[in-house]
Amino acid sequence: MRNFEYFRAESLEETIFLIQKNGQTKILAGGTDLIPKMKRYEISPKTLIDIKRIPDLRKFKCNGDGSLSIGPLVTFSDILDDSVIKGSYPILYQSAQVLGTAQTRNRATIGGNICNGSPAGDSIPPLICLDAQLRLINQEGERWISVEHFFESPQKTCLRSDELLSEIKIPPLRPKTFGAYMKLGARKALEIAIISVGVLITFSKELEIVDDIRISLGSVAPIPIRCRQAEDILKGKEITEDIIKKTSLEVQKNINPISDLRGTSEYRYEMAYILTKRALEGLITKQ
Amino acid sequence: MGKKSIRIQLNQEAVECTVDDNMTLLDLLRDVLDLTGTKKGCDTGECGACTVILDGKTVNACLILAVDADGSEVQTIEGTGKLNLHPLQISFVENGAIQCGFCTPGFIMSAKALLDRNPKPTDEEIKNALSGNLCRCGSYNKILTAMHKVISKE
């Protein structure tokens, strides 16, 4: 890697100050995406600001209104160790289980996974399904944006160069909500998804009708997507095998996968149907 | 450009040195401190040959900046079984879990970190913990056997 100046920030304010003061700055969290890119000379920042020691950024907080705040420095190992995530947000838990390797999970942060902006980021379809909101701060203040709208193109997000991701907030979960994340790979580890699917269903009180449904896919478009047209087919209906098929077919219309090293677009189309269907079928048994 | 003085607790001994900001922990261990037990197989965090234990968790040392490790505890293969071999090391030797040996230090560190946290892991937990360590000689099953022997003795 080319050399750079390394700073350890003690606070968000200091981080913002350092970003303003120094040009060509990158934020260093886990480094599992950033360092390889620097080694390949894809990016060569002059300044690296290590934010890992900023207090309170690596915490889970159950808020009074039932929402969950996740600090951007929470690692995927932290997610796997957290009983609240395991019990109440299995869709997110499942994505942490299949991300990278143990060594990666010990360092990679949820904030880093989001800000890296890869359409294959494992945490993103679950966060989109959970309607997660991102708090972005800079010297002028803060703004909130949903994860769904955070991505512009592969590896590019709408995070401005002077902004920091400071919080990921998941709105309160309604009762009878169940989720699943499925990742398709050729191996059981060390895989970037061929495609990935997250689904979240909220059943009505009677547990027969789908009150709300979110479907999000990764690696099927330049950015992770939410399939609202497919969701509309299932929303308000009783969940049956037939309607699951229709929903899954509709998902195929929402996606635009490419052919690359990992798979062809034809295969991805077909697997989008298969994986969505399986994820939905898996949730029927939860009713 | 960037140069820093750092202090790490390396295998339970305090070590101080001055490093360039762009030096990785792996290069610090191998090139500056002459601890070559931790291997460089890919330098991009994929093969696990450079696995060390940083503040109790396994990491790929090739993706950790040395300056980032300032103030941290680092365990490497050199600090494992210094006076007496760790039970894992004995078991690897006795159960044929070593062939070319290049991946072995990384596997020992991953296995040790797992057993330190969870002395009785299931096979699935073992595979989850060790799937970031590649072995081209294919010693996976013998490594699993070696771990079973240690776990059953606990």
Added chain:
Amino acid sequence: MSVNKDECDVVGKNLPRIDALTKVRGEAKYVSDIKVPGMLCGKILRSPLAHARVLNIDSTRAECLHGVKAVITYKDTLKKVFGVNMRTANNLLLQNEKVRYVGDQVGAVAAVDEEIALEALSLIKVDYEELPGVFNPFEAMKPGAPKIHKEENNIALSASRSFGDIERGFAQSDFIVEDEFYSPPIAHCCLEPRGCMASVDASGRLTVWSTTQTPHPLREELSDVLGIPMARIRVIQQFMGGGFGSRMGMDPIDGIACLLSLKTGKPVRIVNTRDEEFLSSRIRYPMWIWLKTGVKRNGRLHVRQVNIITDNGAYNMEGDSVMGNAIGKIAQLYAIPNVKYEGKLVYTNNVYGGPCRGYGNPQITYAIEIQMDKIAEIVNMDPAEIRLMNANDPNSTTVSGLQITSCGLKDCIREVVEISGWKGKRSKKPGQQLSIRRGIGMATMIHGGAGVKFFWGDNCNFSASTVKLNSDGTADLFTGSAELGQGSNTVLAMIAAEELGLKLEDINITNGDTLITPSCRGAWASRQTFTAGLAVKLACQDAKRQLFEFAGYLLEANPEDLVAKGRSIFVKENPSKSIPIAKATSEAYFNMGTPIIGKGVNSDPWSSKPDPKTGYGNPTSAYAFATQAAEVEVDTQTGYVKVLNMYCAHDVGKAINPLMAECQIEGGVLSMGMGYALTEKLIMENGEVKNRNFTDYRIMTMADSCNVHTILVETIDPRGPFGAKGVGEPAMIPTAAAIANAIYNAVGVWILDLPITPEKVVKAIKNKQELKVV
């Protein structure tokens, strides 16, 4: 004292590897671990273009960079070609006129550190005239295709052989099967990237530490390419992080490191990055295989014809013999009276091939063994039964002249049928859930287990060893063999211990240092247990003869009547008459003034280079056989294939160390075998490897591994040391075919081009009428 004179004390025991402690402590030094004072970092400038003329190289800016100690180009070389087969060698250490693949070596620098070396590389200005490239052998053979070397149609070699009468054979066949198969480019993926440190001393002597499988031949090749007498070159093989064939013969890295050291007068170490390993290292030869087999109604193989097109890549390495091994196998696996094999080795502007575990055999076995299952279906025979019917027998000669001595192929098939529950699992299970189907399939193989004579010359498969018996009864063993991690040092030390009547811990083995050890051709073709093992045995027998002279004097017995066992020498018919070995050696040294030094040379008297005109002959002194069965679960909707179990029976002759033999077999299956079958392929685009990391080039992880059940079949080879023969390569040769046959049993589809990706399975299932995908 009652002693069982026939039972072995050391051979046949599951002893821990002698290097295991060093490795498990992290104390084993590999090339990238060694450091010497004043050592410089070397880096190689590689061509970004697949095919271009080199018009000019301007290195002046690089030379002026502070910290750079040398920059070299072809002008600094003798411009000599190098290679294992010098008759066809056409690669240079540094190219002068043309570059022929992306990654080809053009220049090199030595600098005080890596950063400066890399910067220096970027300052070397090379003027290329880009030429059209050709990346597929079929395109390369077309008239008008870009000419890579001087050969017309880029055909480096055309081979054709036949035995029997194939026209009549096909006319007489009741059924004929004909298929085309494809085997992709594969990377060895040794976990240790290749490297070399070269250091010239004040008197001009070169010491070279290399990741080489062939230290003695490397010394010869370096001497030739550098123009330095061999007496002034020392090659030391370090601990190696794998080889798998990739490090047989000289690599440009070795020669370039030497050149840099000679120019700077300093030690220079070059180690490939992982990116370079994927980009520019020799690969498993890609092959397009057309195979046609004729069979009699009763299942007897009658005739076989193969035509293979091999992508040679940019330069000659061992493509001729790899392809020769592949095409020849149709005459070797199974008894078959009529065969014709043809092949073309074709240059392309892709990275060139080289030896890779199995040496062409995994490619052809894939084809042969899938066809065996197709044939079994046609003649309505169980795949195990048809293989038993056609299997080679011990003490037989094949139609092409292979002299098979020990052969446990039938035993291997029977063992696998037994341990896998074959009969029950082969029958279709009613009511099986539609989307996940299970199947079981098998494959067999034959492979040389003792090396061949025709590299580096016409009669060159020797191994030599010396042993010194020390005055205290321990022994120093010297062998020119190469320890890649496969465990040869332990096995050879065990052979020595057994022969000398000592324990394993009494043997101190030194290998692969050309200054200290006698010559051996190195580790390839699964030869070392057999070939180097015999040399070690001969050396120990020689030493023992000398020892028994002294012992006979002490025991007042005839030396011919003595036996050495358990650190003692005793009279065969009167075991109570014995002395410790240490006493005999002490007597030799201190009272007779005669140190004991044994020498053994195994020139491999049983094999020969096949007749150059007819191809008839016996190239290897012993043949290994194996059968593997795979049990798989196929997800018919995603195409994902999960291997549940592998059942492996291997005829190893005699397992010198059964645990280590098991490790080789399991290891071969779990990584290279399964990877070759299901996930591995170098993806090339206009000659450039695109998947240059372990995420995109998928080798198996621990999470992907399956149960492996291993049986060692011991046929006690009449020639091998204690009956042993090779096991390293056979470990992964039949794996892919077994998996492919299991998939067919599960879902009724054949995938004839590797790897068997989920996508291909889904597509094949879709095309098949019977199965409905929900």
